[in-house]
Amino acid sequence: MALKERDEFSGQVTTGHEWNGIKELNTPVPRLVWAFLGTMALFAVVWTILMPSWPGINGYFRGLLGADQHQSVELTLAQAAADQARWTERLVNEDLATLQADADIMAVVRQASSSLFIDNCAACHGVEATGNPGYPNIAEAPMMWGGDADTIAETIRVGINATHPETRFAQMLAFGRDQMLAGAEVTLLADYVASISHGPALPTEQRLAAEELFANNCAGCHGETAKGMVETGAPDLTDEYWTYAGDHAAIRRSIYNGRQGTMPAWEGRLSTAQIRMLALYVLDLRSATP
Template sequence: MALKERDEFSGQMTTGHEWNGIKELNTPVPRLLWFFLISMVLFGLVWTLLMPSWPGVSGYFRGLLGSDQHEAVRQSMVEAETERSVWTARLVDEDFDSLAGDDAIMTVVRQTGPMLFGDNCAGCHGVEAKGNLGYPNIAEAPMMWGDDADTIAETIRVGINAVHPETRYAQMLAFGRDQMLSGADINLLVDYLEDLGGRGTMSADDREIAASLFADNCASCHGDDAMGMTDTGAPNLTDAFWTHGGDRSSIRRSIYNGRQVTMPSWEGRLSEAQIRLLTLYVMDMRTATP
């Protein structure tokens, strides 16, 4: 049996255990540590009794204080909805001009719009609304269906080539794939569009032939001046904004294969107030973009 003795340096008794001349002291647990251990145990017991804690067969122990975080969340949502109802009612009832001129409403639009746009629109149009390949730049480019607020709101509501019964329809024919134009004619049209954009060097004769081809096949949608038509949703072909790419091969591919994009209808997914808020947000972005 190990013999206990008093350590001459610390004055503490040893446990009788020794390893290679090192003796183990029988040092008591510090009182401060006992204090914290006991305090935490008591706190845990009190918290368990006062607050919701242990699960049961058909529910859980709700605590002596009757605190219910589910109810607290529901109450906070009701309060938030009550607060929002003030400006959501205005968004629905007032015209866009008066809303756009109201600093309080536009503050709400600028605070709420980025999240609403990010959740529903940024996946296609980009976070800054400057478009991705196949999806238009709606922050800077001319709007294909018109850039007034009522038209933008209607486009959001019914979509483009969507399932909504009132959706807008737009489709570019596949002039090459469906053998409506020869490869040479398509190349002339590509040259013509590059020339309209200030990048081409067509001869006068080729330009005359290409202009005739454009008038016969493209002008009915894009306009005689190729600057687009809001009636058909056809884009401007003379500026720097190209939804499907403005390089020569992309333009040729568009003419050859045609294009048909789809924008979902947001009616039923977003409330009327949200659609109108998004409209104001897009209009505000377009105004702020230099």
């Protein structure tokens, strides 16, 4: 009769099975396993008695505790609807500056407005609201129509160059295409705008000639210092933010061909509460920008 192999460390008999040098010991199932299985069986019996469980012909066993998940869900939904009605009423009726200072309302705005922004605004302005080519950075750049909560809400409501009867209108003329300026003048203006934004500075003679061109053709919308005007929705030309790119070629194209961006009017598509919530959300994004 062959002797059974024993493990040299534990002294236990092996089963003869081996995987990658690891041998299986022929040991009984630990008693704790049976205790665990017994506990699980007891729990299953108690749960079956106390909670809804077995189906029947005309229904199911409802359990001694009478728990009803359908009723629980309905109560939860009713409570959520009541909570939503409270903050929706505040968003519609209260001053936006007051709401912006309310931590509870702003917590709701941050939670609810992220998906609202992604669904309606991110396609143009980007998920982080930092803009896409042809669409402005509204998280960091100066707001062309003004950056207070009421103004932002109004811009969202009526749009820009939209079909809304109260929409905001803004258009940059096509100075080259429509022959208001010669090609050399368009190029000089592009040189000038590039120089006041990111340099280098123009020679004095060119700068003086460009400043006169700018004053006669551009300052009425962009301001004498080229820092933009909220009255006309014209952007600041001296900072680092560019809707249509800020390299010399892009600036020249803008001057030559003009620009007329469009933002839809969201009144009728979004509720008043949603529009005002988005305005607060945009301001919150801007305040979080270092």
